[in-house]
Amino acid sequence: MKTPIVPFFIPHRGCPHRCVFCDQEKISGADGAIPSADQMLDRIREYLGTSGLPAVEVAFFGGSFTSLPHSIQESLLVPLQPLLASGEVSSVRLSTRPDSLDTDRVGFLCRMGVKTVEIGIQSMDDGVLSMAGRGHDAAAVESAFACLREQGVSVGAQLMPGLPGDTAEKSLDSLSRVLEMGPDFIRIYPALVIAGTGLAQLHAAGMYQPLTLSAAISLCKVMLHRSLMRGIPVIRIGLQPTADLQRPGTVLAGPWHPAFRQLVESELFYDLVSRLLGGHASEGMFATVVCNPSRVSDVVGQSRANSVRFLREQGVRIEGVRGDPAFSRYEVAVLLPGETRRGDLFSNLKYSTKEACHD
Numbered sequence: 001m002k003t004p005i006v007p008f009f010i011p012h013r014g015c016p017h018r019c020v021f022c023d024q025e026k027i028s029g030a031d032g033a034i035p036s037a038d039q040m041l042d043r044i045r046e047y048l049g050t051s052g053l054p055a056v057e058v059a060f061f062g063g064s065f066t067s068l069p070h071s072i073q074e075s076l077l078v079p080l081q082p083l084l085a086s087g088e089v090s091s092v093r094l095s096t097r098p099d100s101l102d103t104d105r106v107g108f109l110c111r112m113g114v115k116t117v118e119i120g121i122q123s124m125d126d127g128v129l130s131m132a133g134r135g136h137d138a139a140a141v142e143s144a145f146a147c148l149r150e151q152g153v154s155v156g157a158q159l160m161p162g163l164p165g166d167t168a169e170k171s172l173d174s175l176s177r178v179l180e181m182g183p184d185f186i187r188i189y190p191a192l193v194i195a196g197t198g199l200a201q202l203h204a205a206g207m208y209q210p211l212t213l214s215a216a217i218s219l220c221k222v223m224l225h226r227s228l229m230r231g232i233p234v235i236r237i238g239l240q241p242t243a244d245l246q247r248p249g250t251v252l253a254g255p256w257h258p259a260f261r262q263l264v265e266s267e268l269f270y271d272l273v274s275r276l277l278g279g280h281a282s283e284g285m286f287a288t289v290v291c292n293p294s295r296v297s298d299v300v301g302q303s304r305a306n307s308v309r310f311l312r313e314q315g316v317r318i319e320g321v322r323g324d325p326a327f328s329r330y331e332v333a334v335l336l337p338g339e340t341r342r343g344d345l346f347s348n349l350k351y352s353t354k355e356a357c358h359d
Contacts, residue, residue: 008061057090
């Protein structure tokens with residue numbers, strides 16, 4: 001069973017810059033207060049009690065942990081040491097900026113039981129980083145990766161397609177450069193226009209247009225597929241739908257959807273089934289699709305969107321989608337009259353950069 005994560009949100013804490021896209025209080029639903037030792041220990045005990053498992057992982061999300069004053073970093077990590085020693089806390093993870101990591105800081109994190117660091121990369125294009133107000137360049141990302149890898153720390157990469165000055169080509173190039181560095185996992189957050197941010201001002205002035213929902217789906221579909229092809233898990237696509245984020249007036253524009261990842265994965269499976277049908281689809285044809293049980297909703301699509309689309313665009317009526325645990329999460333079979341076609345996301349799909357640019 002997966003080890004539960006006990007999250008502590010410290011939005012904007014330690015951040016030396018205010019990036020144009022960022023309002024972490026609204027994104028995380030937290031006020032940014034630094035938790036006390038007692039507050040942390042009480043929450044950890046609560047998670048241990050309710051999970052019934054012997055250990056949890058502690059995570060500090062938001063902000064730039066390694067840019068915090070060293071005394072605050074110690075106030076957050078030192079109280080965890082007895083629990084790390086007893087095994088009740090298995091490890092610690094945190095997020096930070098790439099230009100706030102060096103050999104000394106990473107060494108301190110290792111001594112404090114930190115095993116995973118997520119880096120807010122957003123883009124590997126220096127022009128995009130500059131327009132976003134990040135305050136660092138792509139070389140800082142490469143240096144941060146090297147420091148973490150040298151000391152055996154797992155590395156997560158956060159990317160944000162659709163920032164000012166970005167294009168689908170630049171986003172895919174950023175992804176390629178990140179994949180070459182070998183992250184342990186990736187998060188993809190398409191840029192949103194959130195009230196109170198620099199992007200909101202640029203958007204109001206007509207100086208910035210975010211990705212549309214369809215364009216973001218097309219781009220993130222290709223980003224997800226290329227990551228999977230390299231064996232790198234994408235653990236999140238799109239922001240977590242917190243109560244603050246879903247409140248009217250928070251997201252002013254951009255590709256917001258509370259189930260964005262499912263929209264992306266449904267596109268992948270629509271494309272896979274289409275490739276298996278090939279040029280053999282014909283008006284009035286009936287088909288059944290078999291997939292892993294966990295993928296039935298992705299194949300069908302939200303509100304049966306994929307089934308409707310097959311009928312509308314290809315004239316193929318999907319009679320049913322059924323789950324079979326013998327299938328991997330990446331496989332499907334299309335059952336046609338007198339014929340079965342089976343394939344997977346790796347062998348039967350390949351995307352061009354042009355397809356990622358589709359809107």
